[in-house]
Amino acid sequence: MLKTSVALFVLLAPLAFAGAAQAAMGPHAGDCAEGSGKNGMLVKIVGLKSHEGFVRVQSYGGDPAGWFEKGAYLERVDVPPAAHTIEVCLPVPKPGLYAVSVRHSRGGAFSMNDGAGFSGNPNMSLMDAMFKRKPPAGEVQVKVSGVAHVSVTMNYVEGGQLRPIASSGVTETK
Numbered sequence: 001m002l003k004t005s006v007a008l009f010v011l012l013a014p015l016a017f018a019g020a021a022q023a024a025m026g027p028h029a030g031d032c033a034e035g036s037g038k039n040g041m042l043v044k045i046v047g048l049k050s051h052e053g054f055v056r057v058q059s060y061g062g063d064p065a066g067w068f069e070k071g072a073y074l075e076r077v078d079v080p081p082a083a084h085t086i087e088v089c090l091p092v093p094k095p096g097l098y099a100v101s102v103r104h105s106r107g108g109a110f111s112m113n114d115g116a117g118f119s120g121n122p123n124m125s126l127m128d129a130m131f132k133r134k135p136p137a138g139e140v141q142v143k144v145s146g147v148a149h150v151s152v153t154m155n156y157v158e159g160g161q162l163r164p165i166a167s168s169g170v171t172e173t174k
Contacts, residue, residue, distance in 0.1 A: 024087045025089075026089055028040065028089045028091045039092045039144055040090055040144070041059060042148070042149050044087050045117070047164045048085070050106055051081050051083075055086065056077070056103045057077045057102050061092060061096060067137060068135075081104060092144050097144075098141070099118065115154040115156045116154070120135070
């Protein structure tokens with residue numbers, strides 16, 4: 001009987017924990033907790049290529065023409081890439097339209113070997129990255145009222161293209 005119980009536990013335990021929510025990372029994790037009463041974006045970052053370096057998550061608000069300009073972010077959080085999928089909470093001051101950018105610096109300094117992604121997962125080309133073209137505001141805006149859940153698929157340069165890595169299980173960015 002004991003052997004049967006242990007065998008069932010070993011088989012069923014992974015199923016019990018499979019649906020467990022991943023804890024949000026960063027200094028504002030509590031702001032995205034259920035019942036916090038705060039406004040924020042819980043950003044789920046999918047398809048990180050490695051556990052090296054750090055992940056920088058930035059939020060933007062106000063005039064969409066200024067989104068993604070150097071130094072124009074509302075909040076910036078750097079976290080370690082602890083898994084291929086992580087969640088980071090970014091607080092925002094009030095309900096409204098916002099955007100998110102994510103960079104994965106694999107070597108400690110940003111380079112073309114690093115990953116990038118945006119809220120809305122707009123299609124981006126290698127040329128867009130090289131010339132630092134911003135995605136259209138309509139493709140990246142997030143409406144926030146309470147806590148908005150935002151998924152960002154990371155893109156890396158592979159085979160002369162900017163695209164999600166094969167191991168992320170994502171075949172399209174949109």
